[in-house]
Amino acid sequence: MCILLLGAFVGYVMPWATAVWGGAVLVALIMRWAAYRAARKGRASRLARTPRLAYFVLCVPWALAVVPFESAGTGVLGMGWSLVLLPFVLLVTTGLVCAGDRLLARATLAVLSRDDSPVGRIPWVAPKAGRRLAGIGKDQTRPELPYDAPERFVGAGREVWGPAHIDIPLKAKEPGRSPGRLGQSELLHRIGMDLSELGHGAREITDPLPGFSMEKVNGLPSVLWLQGARDAEPEPPDLRGLGRSSSSSVPNRLYLRAQCISWSGQVVVSVFVHAALEARELRLTVRPHVNTPLYNDLRVTVAPAGKRGLRLLGWLTVQSLLDSVAGPVTLWRLAARLGEKTEARVAEKDPVSLRDRYSTEEVVDMHMSDDAKRHVVLMQTCVFRTVAVYLDELGIDTAAYERQVAAVITNIQVFGDNNAPIQNVAGSGISDVRQKNTDQGDN
Known part of the structure; x- marks a missing residue:
């Protein structure tokens, strides 16, 4: 929700740059999906013969940034700088939100790492959510x-x-x-x-x-x-x-x-x-x-809870930037998966144990x-x-x-x-x- 609000605010401040970048990203995703869909069916797509053409569409806003614009009251003065700065502004604002989320997760991890800490005492948890967590924990021990x-x-x-x-x-x-x-x-x-x-x-x-x-x-x-x-x-x-x-x-x-x-x-x-x-x-x-x-990628470590000073700042900066980039990369890969339409994993029959599954x-x-x-x-x-x-x-x-x-x-x-x-x-x-x-x- 915070990321959506910040994105709306950036779009309000830079409307023309947001429209150009949004249109370029939308067209690139459609071309990528169409190329993979055509490849799956064994024919060439009229919209994009290869998925690599979608990358050229993403270069259009950068090319427009160097084009000199002259406005006649249309409000496009400074559009070049807006096109250049918009991706970095979104990256920084999203990184700030992710940094706050990382700090909250670190505080929660510090509490959970103590053996005598009940689930209901997790910081920044609403009373309703705390009661729900306690109920789930009680049901797991039936x-x-x-x-x-x-x-x-x-x-x-x-x-x-x-x-x-x-x-x-x-x-x-x-x-x-x-x-x-x-x-x-x-x-x-x-x-x-x-x-x-x-x-x-x-x-x-x-x-x-x-x-x-x-x-x-x-x-x-x-x-x-x-x-x-x-x-x-x-x-x-x-x-x-x-x-x-x-x-x-x-x-x-x-x-x-x-x-x-x-x-x-x-x-x-x-x-x-x-x-x-x-x-x-x-x-x-x-x-x-x-x-x-558990699989190595899912093993929880308490190392972030012990970081202090510059080590904490460096860890927070790197992880927040990676979190910011993860969203667009996931959307980019999703377009390819929808085009390929790979067979989904067979749904497991209830009940399913998360510990067994992973x-x-x-x-x-x-x-x-x-x-x-x-x-x-x-x-x-x-x-x-x-x-x-x-x-x-x-x-x-x-x-x-x-x-x-x-x-x-x-x-x-x-x-x-x-x-x-x-x-x-x-x-x-x-x-x-x-x-x-x-x-x-x-x-």
């Missing part, structure tokens, strides 16, 4: 997670490991004795307690998992999630009843999400654990997901990849160990369970390609027990 494709939760990461499915027959360890009562919620609670104690304790000699958090979430189809999210006032989900009965034919299911954040948020490992009790059998499902790093397909850095795999294995191993101890305390035979767990751990740690012959490793009678890590495109 204990509901949609899935849009087999084995993938939206927003949990593009690098998706194949789930580990382990079927455990609930047989008594000792003949003649009935096992203890097993509950899904109780099992997940026990797993969560053991995960939260990893690396903690008075006698612990290692550091805990970085950025570890844990919560129970409601996994449901994306269609149901969209219906609830689009309500005027969505009600918070009730997770108390989940996990108490059979999960068959139930669209939403209770998951325990254990999350580990490292590399300043660039790598986020999430492990989802679900337990289903039915027909005297426990089916344990573990679904690891990895949030990969993240790399996989972790390419060697150390980042090592950390992500190690965190997945550490949390999964803790889950498997806790389930084994819990079942043993209830008097349930864990022989078959331990064989399947050994197959999963061996498949990940030893073979590496995650397509190992599990039957030969864990023994006969075990099938469909494998785990592989794939990116979003392979799902």
Whole structure:
């Protein structure tokens, strides 16, 4: 809005120069669009045989600037200087607006870089906008997670490991004795307690998992999630009843999400654990997901917030001028794209995670990849160990369970390609027990 007001003011001060430059730019854009459109259809355009002719139109105002004008009360005296100065006046005025925008963004970045600063305290934000930001942030932390494709939760990461499915027959360890009562919620609670104690304790000699958090979430189809999210006032989900009965034919299911954040948020490992009790059998499902790093162009840096003095002035001048030039360049390229009429990118189906959309397909850095795999294995191993101890305390035979767990751990740690012959490793009678890590495109 400020740029439009300044442009209108400059046009009021220099009307004839603005009319000449505006007409030249409009004709140049039309010629550029027509040339690319004709090239797409395989014929020559009558308006412009080549897109390069549009550049010659932009030279017309400069040529008119050296032509001596003599007015007869028409108000064109000084038009030559107006034609010369108008582009630079627009560049400077637009740069001043962009400089103010940069300073505002720098102040906001300085606030957001503090860990204890809430979103509502961002400077120069109206109360209504602050309440909207707070509402969006609250909705993003709802204990509901949609899935849009087999084995993938939206927003949990593009690098998706194949789930580990382990079927455990609930047989008594000792003949003649009935096992203890097993509950899904109780099992997940026990797993969560053991995960939260990893690396903690008075006698612990290692550091805990970085950025570890844990919560129970409601996994449901994306269609149901969209219906609830689009309500005027969505009600918070009730997770108390989940996990108490059979999960068959139930669209939403209770998951325990254990999350580990490292590399300043660039790598986020999430492990989802679900337990289903039915027909005297426990089916344990573990679904690891990895949030990969953002593209380099989108990584936020706090460096501008620390600039002072001449460094701040130089950074502000350069960035403001680049912002001023970016607008005309974008308009110039848009004319070419409209003429070429390239096929638009296929629209993604809702819901769409911005983090997934602008993240790399996989972790390419060697150390980042090592950390992500190690965190997945550490949390999964803790889950498997806790389930084994819990079942043993209830008097349930864990022989078959331990064989399947050994197959999963061996498949990940030893073979590496995650397509190992599990039957030969864990023994006969075990099938469909494998785990592989794939990116979003392979799902």
